[in-house]
Amino acid sequence: MSLIHPTALVDPLAELDSSVAVGPYTVIGPDVRIGAGTTVGAHCVIEGRTTIGRDNRIFQFNSLGAIPQDKKYAGEPCELVIGDRNTVREFCTFNIGSPGDQGVTRVGDDNWIMAYVHLAHDCQVGNHTIFANNSQLAGHVHVGDWVILGGFTVVHQFVRLGAHSMTAMCALLFADLPPFVMCQGQPAAARSMNYEGLRRRGFSAERVAAVKAMHKALYRDDLTLDQSRERIASLVENTPDSAPDVAMMLDFLASVSPQRGIVR
Numbered sequence: 156m157s158l159i160h161p162t163a164l165v166d167p168l169a170e171l172d173s174s175v176a177v178g179p180y181t182v183i184g185p186d187v188r189i190g191a192g193t194t195v196g197a198h199c200v201i202e203g204r205t206t207i208g209r210d211n212r213i214f215q216f217n218s219l220g221a222i223p224q225d226k227k228y229a230g231e232p233c234e235l236v237i238g239d240r241n242t243v244r245e246f247c248t249f250n251i252g253s254p255g256d257q258g259v260t261r262v263g264d265d266n267w268i269m270a271y272v273h274l275a276h277d278c279q280v281g282n283h284t285i286f287a288n289n290s291q292l293a294g295h296v297h298v299g300d301w302v303i304l305g306g307f308t309v310v311h312q313f314v315r316l317g318a319h320s321m322t323a324m325c326a327l328l329f330a331d332l333p334p335f336v337m338c339q340g341q342p343a344a345a346r347s348m349n350y351e352g353l354r355r356r357g358f359s360a361e362r363v364a365a366v367k368a369m370h371k372a373l374y375r376d377d378l379t380l381d382q383s384r385e386r387i388a389s390l391v392e393n394t395p396d397s398a399p400d401v402a403m404m405l406d407f408l409a410s411v412s413p414q415r416g417i418v419r
Contacts, residue, residue, distance in 0.1 A: 160197075178215065187220065190239070203251045204232060208239040208264070216245045223250045223276030225294065231258065233276070238264040249274040256295055263300075281318070299334065301356065303349075314415065317407045319356075321349045331411050332418045333373065334404050335366050343418050345374050365390050365397030369404055373417075380417070384408050 158176040159165055165177060168185035175189045178197035183189075187201050190208045195201065196215035203220035213219070220235045222228055233252040236259055243249075247268060252258040256277035262268075263282040272286045275294040284298060287306040292298070296310050299318035304310075308322045316322075317334030327341040335348045348370045353363055372378060372386040384405060391398050411417055 184220070204234040205237075205251070206234065207237045208241075210239055211237060211241045211243070213243045214245050217243055218248045219243075221248070221250055223253045223294070225253050225255070225276055227255065228253055228276075233258040233260075235260045237262045238266075238282070240264055241266045241268065243268045244270040244272075246270050247272045247274075250276045252277045253294070269306075275312070287324070301352070303352070313412075315407070315410070318403060319349050319352060321352065328418065330416045330418045331407070333407055334400075335369065336373075336418065338418050345418050359396055361394050361396045362400055365394045365400060368394075369401070374419070380408065380411070 160177060160179040162179045163177045163181045165171065165183045166185040169183050170188040172189065172191040174191045176194040177183065178195060180197055181195055181199040184202035186204045188206045192210040193207055195213045198215050199213060199217045201219045203222065205220035231254040233254065235249055235251045241262060241264065250260060252260045253276040260274060260276055260278050262280045265283045266280060267285045269286060269288045271289045273291045274280065275292055277295045278292050280298045281300040283301045285303045287304055289306055290304040290308045292310045293312035295313045297315040299316060301319045302316050303321040305322045305324040305326060307325045310328045314328050314331055316332045319335045320332045321337045322343065323339035325341065326338055326343045328343045332338055336345050337347045337349050338344060339346050348366050350363055353366060368390055369387050372383045378386065387401055387404055391401050
């Protein structure tokens with residue numbers, strides 16, 4: 156039995172695994188590739204150079220792979236790449252990349268993306284993230300692993316969100332959000348660290364204590380960013396288990412744009 160509904164329009168040049176299910180009235184273009192076990196709901200449009208991995212669940216009314224909302228785009232061969240085991244709920248729009256960046260919009264694995272989420276061109280989304288309803292990402296935004304975006308979060312172009320960070324509902328980000336930080340407001344301000352999330356992910360008490368110390372250096376002790384980095388680097392001496400977390404924070408802070416800064 157075919158898993159493609161008879162009303163779906165799948166271009167003969169599209170490459171779909173035989174186990175892919177496609178719902179009624181969905182349109183799939185010639186440059187689309189979809190891996191085993193993925194299901195696509197009704198009334199979706201998947202177009203452009205779009206590659207979708209295994210075991211994704213794409214609900215109805217999604218638009219994936221359309222050209223970027225960038226007036227400079229002139230038909231260049233850019234892409235959308237989606238990994239494995241992602242859930243994409245209704246009315247999401249993911250655009251392909253643009254020639255002004257790597258030319259690829261990328262979504263990793265095991266992400267939970269709720270309704271009405273927009274990923275603009277050249278966004279890079281990691282693994283195990285949760286995007287609540289109406290999260291809106293402008294172009295070139297980078298989102299680390301395990302990030303949680305509250306509903307109606309809006310992120311300015313080129314902003315980066317570090318791993319394990321979290322935004323409250325209706326947060327508006329104009330600056331980079333460091334790893335582990337929870338923020339709220341318009342514009343967003345740092346409120347705390349994501350301690351409960353870290354515990355649920357198996358962080359030891361020592362690692363959580365190191366994250367608390369990083370928060371103190373960044374937000375409580377009235378230090379400059381360079382002074383905060385020095386303080387954070389010294390944490391490894393007393394808490395060796397925190398070395399990967401410290402290295403991740405230092406790597407993130409080293410790439411902060413002076414014009415954009417971090418959420419304060």
